[in-house]
Amino acid sequence: LQYWATVFNSLTVICNRETPNHRDHSLIPECFDILTSVGNYLNAWMSMPSLQLEFRYDLWGMIAFSGRIVRHGVHAVEGDWIAWAWYMKDAVH
Numbered sequence: 001l002q003y004w005a006t007v008f009n010s011l012t013v014i015c016n017r018e019t020p021n022h023r024d025h026s027l028i029p030e031c032f033d034i035l036t037s038v039g040n041y042l043n044a045w046m047s048m049p050s051l052q053l054e055f056r057y058d059l060w061g062m063i064a065f066s067g068r069i070v071r072h073g074v075h076a077v078e079g080d081w082i083a084w085a086w087y088m089k090d091a092v093h
Contacts, residue, residue, distance in 0.1 A: 008034075008086040015082050021049055021073035026089050033067040033087040036060070041079030048072050 027033065037044065037057055044057035050071040055063060057074060065072065067087060074083070 006086065008088055010087050010089045012085045012087075013082065014085070016077075016080060018076040019072075019074045021047060021071050023069070023071050024067040024087070027066075027068040028088045028090050029066055029068045031066065031088040032064045033085055034062060034064045035083055035085045036062045037081055037083040039079065039081030041077040041081040043075075044077040044081065045075045046072060047075065 024033070035046075038060060041059070044061070046055045046057045046063060047053070048055075048065070048070050055061075057063070057077075067085075
């Protein structure tokens with residue numbers, strides 16, 4: 001691409017997967033990640049055990065946080081869903 005149309009330098013697309021709790025150690029700690037989901041699904045929850053929080057991750061839901069600092073994961077859902085995560089990796093400049 002000649003031009004990159006976002007401030008983020010990385011994108012991950014996740015389809016119909018549970019994501020175990022983890023931290024993303026290759027990300028820049030000062031930057032927030034943005035996660036968005038779409039699809040036909042029920043009962044989606046994102047957990048942030050290091051903060052003792054759980055959020056409903058509803059259709060067209062969006063969550064922003066530092067994936068390097070905050071341990072996070074998404075529980076299995078009922079139905080079909082796609083989530084995309086925009087973030088800044090430290091090694092990509």
